Amino acid sequence: xxxxxxxxxxxxxxxxxxxxxxxxxxxxxxxxxxxxxxxxxxxxxxxxxxxxxxxxxxxxxxxxxxxxxxxxxxxxxxxxxxxxxxxxxxxxxxxxxxxxxxxxxxxxxxxxxxxxxxxxxxxxxxxxxxxxxxxxxxxxxxxxxxxxxxxxxxxxxxxxxxxxxxxxxxxxxxxxxxxxxxxxxxxxx
Amino acid sequence: xxxxxxxxxxxxxxxxxxxxxxxxxxxxxxxxxxxxxxxxxxxxxxxxxxxxxxxxxxxxxxxxxxxxxxxxxxxxxxxxxxxxxxxxxxxxxxxxxxxxxxxxxxxxxxxxxxxxxxxxxxxxxxxxxxxxxxxxxxxxxxxxxxxxxxxxxxxxxxxxxxxxxxxxxxxxxxxxxxxxxxxxxxxxxxxxxxxxxxxxxxxxxxxxxxxxxxxxxxxxxxxxxxxxxxxxxxxxxxxxxxxxxxxxxxxxxxxxxxxxxxxxxxxxxxxxxxxxxxxxxxxxxxxxxxxxxxxxxxxxxxxxxxxxxxxxxxxxxxxxxxxxxxxxxxxxx
Numbered sequence: 001x002x003x004x005x006x007x008x009x010x011x012x013x014x015x016x017x018x019x020x021x022x023x024x025x026x027x028x029x030x031x032x033x034x035x036x037x038x039x040x041x042x043x044x045x046x047x048x049x050x051x052x053x054x055x056x057x058x059x060x061x062x063x064x065x066x067x068x069x070x071x072x073x074x075x076x077x078x079x080x081x082x083x084x085x086x087x088x089x090x091x092x093x094x095x096x097x098x099x100x101x102x103x104x105x106x107x108x109x110x111x112x113x114x115x116x117x118x119x120x121x122x123x124x125x126x127x128x129x130x131x132x133x134x135x136x137x138x139x140x141x142x143x144x145x146x147x148x149x150x151x152x153x154x155x156x157x158x159x160x161x162x163x164x165x166x167x168x169x170x171x172x173x174x175x176x177x178x179x180x181x182x183x184x185x186x187x188x189x
Numbered sequence: 190x191x192x193x194x195x196x197x198x199x200x201x202x203x204x205x206x207x208x209x210x211x212x213x214x215x216x217x218x219x220x221x222x223x224x225x226x227x228x229x230x231x232x233x234x235x236x237x238x239x240x241x242x243x244x245x246x247x248x249x250x251x252x253x254x255x256x257x258x259x260x261x262x263x264x265x266x267x268x269x270x271x272x273x274x275x276x277x278x279x280x281x282x283x284x285x286x287x288x289x290x291x292x293x294x295x296x297x298x299x300x301x302x303x304x305x306x307x308x309x310x311x312x313x314x315x316x317x318x319x320x321x322x323x324x325x326x327x328x329x330x331x332x333x334x335x336x337x338x339x340x341x342x343x344x345x346x347x348x349x350x351x352x353x354x355x356x357x358x359x360x361x362x363x364x365x366x367x368x369x370x371x372x373x374x375x376x377x378x379x380x381x382x383x384x385x386x387x388x389x390x391x392x393x394x395x396x397x398x399x400x401x402x403x404x405x406x407x408x409x410x411x412x413x414x415x416x417x418x419x420x421x422x423x424x425x426x427x428x429x430x431x432x433x434x435x436x437x438x439x440x441x442x443x444x445x446x447x448x449x450x451x452x453x454x455x456x457x458x459x460x461x462x463x464x465x466x467x468x469x470x471x472x473x474x475x476x477x478x479x480x481x482x483x484x485x486x487x488x489x490x491x492x493x494x495x496x497x498x499x500x501x502x503x504x505x506x507x508x509x510x511x512x513x514x515x516x517x518x519x520x521x522x
Contacts, residue, residue, distance in 0.1 A: 077217070130229075
């Protein structure tokens with residue numbers, strides 16, 4: 001889907017994870033989640049809109065394959081919890097938040113495509129805590145690209161990719177972009 | 190997105206796309222209202238002033254609640270009309286608002302055009318909460334939102350608006366919004382209360398309430414404003430109820446699953462019969478709940494529209510995708 005209102009022009013430089021690599025990263029993350037939690041009991045996966053959502057569904061599918069249990073999957077739209085609403089040019093369209101189960105006393109694994117400044121995750125944590133009181137919240141990301149601005153870290157990482165601030169990480173998923181893969185690009189301007 | 194608008198003064202000014210965008214955003218806020226903590230931090234640090242120059246309970250509470258649910262600070266001022274020259278008062282009010290650093294102003298005023306006057310003189314965003322007999326855009330939006338939730342669409346709906354259409358700002362906002370979105374609007378009421386040349390806007394004028402209700406998907410019943418024109422435009426309340434009141438008998442002419450609406454407060458037994466007000470077709474209390482969500486959407490969309498600084502964000506494209514590329518007319522939900 002075209003990014004329509006994206007302000008910056010980006011030149012794609014190279015693919016750093018192909019479709020197969022993304023599939024393996026998801027399998028590994030699923031295994032790590034099961035291992036860290038001693039099974040799949042009380043797990044809830046919550047994807048951050050937009051690309052975190054299909055990724056959360058895929059991780060859940062793998063956990064179901066390995067452990068034979070159905071993991072509830074939710075979606076979080078963090079727009080209303082952003083800390084920059086008054087500094088962006090116009091209001092982003094708000095999507096729905098849909099966490100279908102009670103998250104009290106559950107282990108919630110937040111899923112997102114890229115971990116960068118940490119501000120998206122900060123907003124997601126605030127929103128989750130308004131929805132209930134999980135026993136624990138973990139964070140799974142496909143790419144950790146560094147440059148954190150607040151003290152947040154991921155529990156499960158597909159790949160660490162050192163980047164410069166001018167670079168852009170683009171995670172592509174079949175469900176939204178028509179194909180799987182991760183590429184690195186550079187802002188033009 | 191409602192463009193780069195500073196104010197919401199009437200539905201006449203909005204495009205169909207802008208209206209749909211507000212309705213879509215309102216649906217998200219409707220979901221927020223069902224959460225264990227029905228509050229989001231979006232407008233933290235912003236201040237909204239509610240200026241009610243005309244008495245109001247429901248609209249004022251609805252706006253205050255919407256502001257609080259968005260974490261804005263709120264101040265409210267209510268007067269029951271003043272002898273001071275209105276232009277003078279408003280200009281002073283505007284100066285005071287400016288001096289107090291208020292970001293959003295919600296105004297109800299007995300004079301049509303008062304919100305427009307404030308909007309011209311203020312940096313702050315202005316929301317019209319009802320001006321004279323002109324418009325009441327958030328009521329129009331919440332009526333249309335409720336219709337869309339109930340009927341699944343607006344285009345092609347048969348909507349009957351019954352009562353004092355001429356003096357009703359609610360009717361005016363409904364007519365603007367509904368016709369823009371492709372509904373077929375029919376109005377009915379005492380001939381003394383029918384606006385002239387309304388057919389120009391694609392509205393049909395029925396000869397009787399029965400005719401207007403015939404085959405309607407929605408019947409929106411207007412309030413008889415007892416306090417404003419007692420006895421002058423119709424012979425008596427009893428006569429009004431007999432000829433123009435919406436009764437279950439009359440409602441049988443509508444679609445079997447008709448949606449009955451009323452902006453409140455109701456004069457039971459006058460424009461709406463008791464059993465219709467409390468009947469299974471009535472969505473009057475849902476309108477009230479939806480009103481908070483719709484006002485949250487309007488406040489949210491108008492806030493932050495003038496800022497120019499760069500977004501603090503994750504990688505620009507990724508963030509841009511997250512925030513921005515949901516199609517505005519998303520059929521997904």
